[in-house]
Amino acid sequence: MGRVSAGRMETFLAVARLGSIRRAAAQLHVTEAAVSAAVAHVEKQLGAKLITRSGRGIVLTEAGRVYAEYCRGILGLMKEAHAAVRQAGVGRLRIGVVATAGETVVLRPLASFRHRYPAVELSLSIQPRDVLFLELQHHETDLVIAGRPPHAANLVIQARRPSTLVVVGAGQDHDPRHATWLLRGTGSGTREATFALLDRLRIDPPTLTLGSHGAVIAAAREGLGITLIHSDAVGEHLESGALRTIDVPGTPLDRAWHAVTTPTPTPATRLFLAHLIDPQETGTDAFHAAIGP
Structure with a gap:
């Protein structure tokens, strides 16, 4: 098996990420023929089919998904090596x-x-x-x-800084069993911590996903619900009285x-x-x- 250059790996990753030969060519500022040739060369060197047509675009085969993960690691290591010296x-x-x-x-x-x-x-x-x-x-x-x-x-965890997660909301009376809980988007550690807390409390309140950190705070300030959030993020809002800490069993949570x-x-x-x-x-x-x- 021959070697695959870093340039061809980067071209293949662009195709994998964008799902299109055309879009990859535009991003890399080369012709579509050059991108197709690079992917074909990689497939020939590996002896495996990496992409397949799907409608107007392309998708990765199982071999393509595996190879893309290796390419990310290899190219990342190469850049890290350059920085290390x-x-x-x-x-x-x-x-x-x-x-x-x-x-x-x-x-x-x-x-x-x-x-x-x-x-x-x-x-x-x-x-x-x-x-x-x-x-x-x-x-x-x-x-x-x-x-x-x-x-x-x-x-490797190299350093830590103490922090806690607290439940906050605007106004006075918030029953955590019935109040709407404001959530971050998928992949957020705070979102996962919120669901874990609700499970421990054995409650199933309504939820509203707002995605961004700023949107969650703004929604809480407007009274749309309550939210579990790092105390670092709401210090000034608590000091001004726009938000207040809500006493919920199991909180605050230690989340450094x-x-x-x-x-x-x-x-x-x-x-x-x-x-x-x-x-x-x-x-x-x-x-x-x-x-x-």
């Missing part, structure tokens, strides 16, 4: 965060890090927790700040923030972790170095 202070750092952490936990440490190390190329991606940990496993992100990672993910990497963090990632746990640099936003699992 650069000096930490002039490298690249890709941080992934869940929405709540992106708005309330990481911005000030990130700002002070950028001021301290202006030559580091930074990017920040806000995604659902499940997406972030999958990207980290594929080396498409260098560091994730979110809840606890899946146990079997072969990821975690700074998570692969087992081989890049120099720039290690530099940011050192900054993140340094209270002289990050003050009350500092994380604590993780000890044990």
Whole structure:
């Protein structure tokens, strides 16, 4: 079996992601014939059919789905390797965060890090927790700040920051058995924690999914329902009286923030972790170095 170049892997992944030869060609700024030839070359080298026609587009075969997962990991590792041999202070750092952490936990440490190390190329991606940990496993992100990672993910918790989940709502009387519970979208750790709490309470109240973090807070402020949310996210709303904490059995829940990497963090990632746990640099936003699992 011959070798498949990184360029052809990237072309195949574009086709897999977009479900179209035409759209992949447009994104890569090449001809459709070039994309088709690249995919055909990969299939010939592997001796397996990777894509099949479906209506006007294409879908991956089972072999294609398996190969796409390997391609993501291989290409991510190659980019990580390039970053790893650069000096930490002039490298690249890709941080992934869940929405709540992106708005309330990481911005000030990130700002002070950028001021301290202006030559580091930074990017920040806000995604659902499940997406972030999958990207980290594929080396498409260098560091994730979110809840606890899946146990079997072969990821490392490098630092933690205490946080709690509380139930909040506007106004006075909220019976958790009958009030509408406002939910984040699928893949949210807070959404999963909400359903787990409702199961423990053995209640089946109405729910309303609003998707974004900001929409959930706005809906709670307008009295549309109650929600389980990180206390970090609603401090100013509680202080102003726009929201109040609701006494629900089993809450508050201890849900620390975690700074998570692969087992081989890049120099720039290690530099940011050192900054993140340094209270002289990050003050009350500092994380604590993780000890044990």
